[in-house]
Every structure is written in C-alpha cells, then in structure tokens.
Amino acid sequence: MSSTSRSKEIDGQNTDVLLQYYADRILVVVTQFGKVGSLIQASIPSTAPLLVPSDAPDADEDQLPQPPPSIQLTPLMGSAQSDHMHTLNSLYASQIATLVWLAEETLRPSRRNVVVGLALRRTDSETIPALIDVEKRTFVQIMGVVREALASQEDSSA
Template identity: 50%
Template sequence: MSPTEPLLPAGPADADVPSLPPPPPSIQLTPLLGNAQSDHMQTLHSLYASQVATLVWTSEAEGSIDSDRRGVIVGIALQNVAEKGHEGGLSEHERGVFHGVMAMVKDLLARS
C-alpha cells in the first residue's frame, strides 16, 4: 500500500462492537508460510491480517508510533474450530474472537 494512501477513520461506535477503521482497498496480502485449510479459513486469515495492518497504520498516523508507513508482517495462528453454522459468513464465536483480538491489538498500540 502506498504511504500516501489515505486511511479512513473508524465507523460509528457500537456498544457491543469495538470501532475499527476499514482496511484500505489498495491493501495487498501476501501469504508467506503455509496456507489455510479452506476458503473460509483463508478469508478469516485475510480479515485478521488486513485489520491488524490497518490498526498499525492508523496508530502511526495518529502519532502513537513514530514511524513511516511501511509493510506490516502479521503472523496468524488460529485454532481450528468446526465450521458449522457460518453459512459463508462468520459464526458468532468467530466474530467475538475477532473483536476481542482487535481490541487487544488497539490496546497494545495505544501503549506504544
């Protein structure tokens, strides 16, 4: 992603869901090691990687981290969970875990 690509602010806050900025459309994801066991898991891995990178870039833009925007390497290790009930989308459990992880990442970046 180009360093001049604008980062959009987080959407309106919801009491149950942390406010997350949308990943830029120009983001490029490149798997380095291994691959997901299914298309669903590949989508989930991509969602995690793009959101974590966006949180890092947003944190840099807000001045929490003194650095130029550059590539971000995200390592992802997700426990395999039965894929029943997601019907092409995320299950409630996957949504909860995702929002919990993103809240933790935001907290860690705020401490930097």
C-alpha cells in the same frame, strides 16, 4: 527495536499478541498455540488514505476502521487449510495492519509493511451458523487486545 505483548483468555483459549518493531516493518503475532503460524505481509502505498472510524455521537467506540481497498496481502509462510480459513486469515491481517498504520500515523509518516503471524484455533463455521458468531466475537476481542498492545507502545514511546 522495541516490543510489546499482551495476553487474554478469549472463548476459553489463552491468546497472546506480540508486536515487534523493526526499522523496515512491524511484526504482529496473534497466537493461541504459542507459535507463529502462517505469516502474511500487508503493504499499502504511503499516499493511500486511511479511513478513521466515524466521530459521530452515535458511533460505537469499539468500531474498527475499514481496511483500505489498496491494501496488498502477500502470504510469506504457511497456508490456510480451507478457503474459509484463508478468507479469515486475510481479514485478520488486513484489520491488524490497518490498526497498526493508524496508530503509527502520528509517530511516523511513512507506512512500514506489517507482517502478521496467525496461529488461531480452527473452526468449521462454514457448516454451523452458530460458530460464525463465535468467530465474530473472537475477532472483535482479538482486535481489542491488538489495540491495547498498540496503546501501550504509544505510551512507552511518548
């Protein structure tokens, strides 16, 4: 069992990412409060294809891979306080699981379930369009921290 963690300040909030590897699944915790928060399990059939971001010359190097349509999200503990936050949590869990599966693809052919713990600052972007930009920026930065943690795990297992 191995683990990796990363911290970064994102929009004035200290954000921690922890990856914990188990034999049957991978736990990824993203927190701005120092706690696990809501837990969502992501699973996918081992035969489902993963779409790698385009290798086209004009493609953005930070482009995120598209989560597969066959992904299944199962809430394990905790619940979102609004429909907006439920959607946002599902987006985070899907994207994080996809990044994990792509990172593992070369190391381990079978896909373990990914359990994502989310404890993020709440916003009311449903009513204020400017906050939607903050959520997008936060999302992209958090995915960058997840990628850093995954890359450091790959380096340590090589």
